[in-house]
Amino acid sequence: MEVLKIATAGSVDDGKSTLIGRLLYDTRSIAQDRLEAIDSASQRKGLGFMDLSLLTDGLIAEREQGITIDVAHIYFSTPTRKYIIADTPGHVEYTRNMITGASNAAVSIVLVDARNGVVEQTRRHLYIAYLLQMKEVIVSINKMDLVDFEQEAYERIRQEVSQLAIQLKMEKVTLHFIPMAAKDGDNVVTPSDRMPWYNGPTLLDVLESLEPRKGKGELPTRFPVQYVVRPQQDAYHDFRGYAGKISSGKWSVGDEVVVLPSLKSAAIGAIYKGETVVSSAFAGESVTLTLTEDVDVSRGNMLVKKGECPFPQTNQITARIAWLDESSMQEGKTFLLQHGAQTIKVKVLSIQEILDIQTFLPAPDKKSFKLNDIGTIQLKSAKPFFPDAYDVNPANGAFILIDEYSNNTVAVGFVGKV
Amino acid sequence: MNQTRIFPRALEEEAIYILREVAAQFERPALLFSGGKDSITLVHLARKAFFPASIPFPLLHVDTGHNFKETIDFRDWLVDQTGARLIVRYVQDSIDQGKAKEETGKFASRNMLQTVTLLDAIEEFKFDACIGGARRDEEKARAKERIFSVRDEFGGWDSKRQRPELFDMLNGRIHVGENVRVFPISNWTELDVWNYIREENLALPSLYFSHERNIIERDGFYWPHSSFLQTTPDEIPFQATVRFRTVGDMTCTAAVLSHADNVDDIISEILEATISERGARMDDKRSEAAMEKRKQVGYF
Structure with missing residues (x-):
């Protein structure tokens, strides 16, 4: 099963935590005891509805101030894949946390309050998506219930954001626009019957349709050596393995390797995944490589493939x-x-x-x-x-x-x- | 979809990467081993990360003295199997030294006292990194925890001063006296752990599988009856078929009524469960911010 990492971003009070709460609630990802705890906390606060934002605002200071300060990680699964949401703060002084959350994500959900349209934070969030070269950005135009579910409000924001994307030269980014009322679940998981003018997908529909691996193409092979494995046991007396996670590209047994910075070369003798020997391994895999020649390799060196010039140095x-x-x-x-x-x-x-x-x-x-x-x-x-x-x-x-x-x-x- | 391989393998790649980063960046790391399924998973990941070499750091067990016997038997078996080095430090010693004070009353537990013993062990062995099996899905303060979590000399966690973690880059630089808590399976859920256990055929303490046990009922939960648990006269022990979803102390881990005696049945049970995993942990129920408050004073 694959994993899709999502970052959410929005201004204070855009309803981000509510949106995530809704996504979990409608995909039945919340255990009964947590729901009951949220329900009773909502009642204690005198709210007439179940405040789903209480699910993620976990720190004491956050509950005091009613805003999200740190990056919270939330998990849910569908039969398609496992999702990891990095819920990041909207407030300007916590922008660094937003960058942190977004750096680990393949897709970003930017929330816009339908009443307010594009604000400074929206610009910032879009810019960060551009800076990180995210391929997919979902613009959730939320709180449509507060603008009477009017199409004009949605279209106006859609225009504004599209303009901004052109200004930021975000040509490589696919933008998805969805009108929502997250509090009631409209277009989060279930299509809204209060916006008959919108025939597009719900948020979950869009997430399920994404193919994060697509279009990565052939990248040169990069292998930062993380750790040198040298067993002291007799059975593996001469074993020297180079452990690391393949950043990009692919290794196969027999591939010719150049060590940076020494420029010494050798060939791959074996590829270990745990105790298993495999014939090739791809970007994202943690492996241990052995080389056919006794060359000097240490942590911090980079292994690249012979012929894939120029070498990065x-x-x-x-x-x-x-x-x-x-x-x-x-x-x-x-x-x-x-x-x-x-x-x-x-x-x-x-x-x-x-x-x-x-x-x-x-x-x-x-x-x-x-x-x-x-x-x-x-x-x-x-x-x-x-x-x-x-x-x-x-x-x-x-x-x-x-x-x-x-x-x-x-x-x-x-x-x-x- | 292939039903036999549903564990998201990207999580394993990430965990192994993190464990190797720990071995490379720190001088004296240790793996905090509780005998629960999460730390057993960590030991398995560490074996894979450094194969064919043995695990390059010791396992540290903070023994509360209120353990299930099954946990200790399993721990000793695992150490024997892996050739890992085991260090045990006892909460009882901290109590005897007057550093920790035993709680009293019906809800008395040594859970909080573990922190004292842990911090002493960190100081004794000068551990600069402690690897733990905590997961972000367990509890909402943990949901905000970093992979490398820097702690001050008193083990304290300050949620506002956490280092940003960008991409997969982990900054483990610390000042003398500080240490880092490392959480390689941060992004796993309970179900991920069980799917991994199934697909990797990991052995577990028998407590996780259904068995007959003397229990008492208290506040809708079933507690293992033992000499460590202080009971009231109306709490009469009875025999039932139960298993444990988490394995902590006998005084703070409640059982669930279950006939699941194999991993497949446990996975089906979790999928149907309406109570979250830590819902049966009294240590979290003390207040809404119980976990965060314990972390501020040096808990895992």
Whole structure:
């Protein structure tokens, strides 16, 4: 069975948690005791209905303030596949959590309040979907009950969002628009009979029809060496295995391998999946490889396929970054960059631009990154590392920056020109 | 669909990746082993991750003294089978040292006291990473937990200061004295674990399968009768056919009436169940935020 990861995003009070609650409720994914707990909590709050948002707003502070602060993970399954929802906060100061949730998702659901239309957060969420190169974005136009289920409200928002998508150059993204009243379940799992003018699919229909693997095409083989397996037992005395998760491409026994950065070559002797020996393995699989030649390989090295030139190897990149930390960042700062299984020291050579979060155009007066800023920088590394451009091969094109003193993850980066 | 292979394999790939990251990024990791199905699953994943080498970190069992005998027998058998190194530390020792105070009364449990013993063990062995079998679907504070969860010197978890986890990149850098809790099966549900157990033919303690047992009924739940459980005169033990959905202490794990004596029947039972897995755990029922409050003071 395959897994589809979804990220949800919306402004405060767009009804995101309610929508997820509804999705779980209508797919019968909530156990009876949890439903009863929610029902009694709703009554305690004096609500006349079962408040399904109480399912996911799990932290004390969230229940106090009635908003979602952190990323919550929610699970449900249909006969088609298992779904993992990363429910992320809508409030601007928690945008970093939204990026976090979205980075692990194949599809994003953006909520828009039918009464308010496109707001700053909608722009931001769409921009993040674009930044992460998500292929599918579902725009849920919610609270249609509060605009009398009028088609004009839906069409107006649909136009606005489509315009915005053109402005953000989101040509590669498929947008799906669905009018909803999540509180009552209209067009979440069951088609609404209150919007006869809408003949399109429900939210669950759209999710079930997605094919996240489609269109990935043939990508070059990338294998960051995570761990060297060296058993001390007699039975495997000379065994040296290179463990890792294949980022992209495919390995078969006998394939010719080039080790980066040493450029030494060898062939694949065996591929282990646990105790089982297999003849080939694909992107996403955690395997252990053995090589026919005794070459020096350690954690952080990258194995690529001979002939798949050019090999990714650089010590200077341009990258788009999202700044995720409370501290600010100026030119000249040094960080640790983590990419694949490698952590290396880098210096920010220059800040090329920082975007205005309203317009997504460069803001010439901004010289330093602050929490939730997005922009472009140039980095130089102390040692070579092995990224592809994010546009070409996302699985090998993203990195994080770590502050050497606080140890915090302060930025996520998307490699531009290598 | 092929009914025999329904476990989402992407979850196994992810868990193995996480376990290897732990072995590579930390100097002294340990796997927290409770004898429950989730930690048994972790041990199996760790064997796969490092094969043909043995598991490169010890198993740490925090023994409350209120265990089911079946759990301890199984633990010792598994250690023997895998050649893993086992470290046991006892809640009773923490009580004897005056560091932990036994709860009293009808709902007395040593669940909270485990934290004291765990933090002492972390300090004693200087563990910098503790791998646990917690899953995000178990409870709503856990739903917000990271894969690498940084804890301060007192084991504390601060939900507002969690590190963002982007893509599959895990940042395990910590200051001296801090440690990281690692949750490789975060994204698995109870059903995923059972499907995995079935497809991988994992052995489990007999407690998970239906058996005859002396129980008492309290607040609609069935509790195993034992010398650890304080009962009132009207709570009269009786024999019933039961099994356990989770295996914790004898004082805080309720049984369910069940005739499911094999994994297939258990899976069918879960699919039909109307009570969630932790619904039978008294430790979560103390208040709506019981789990979050325990995590703030160093619980798993």
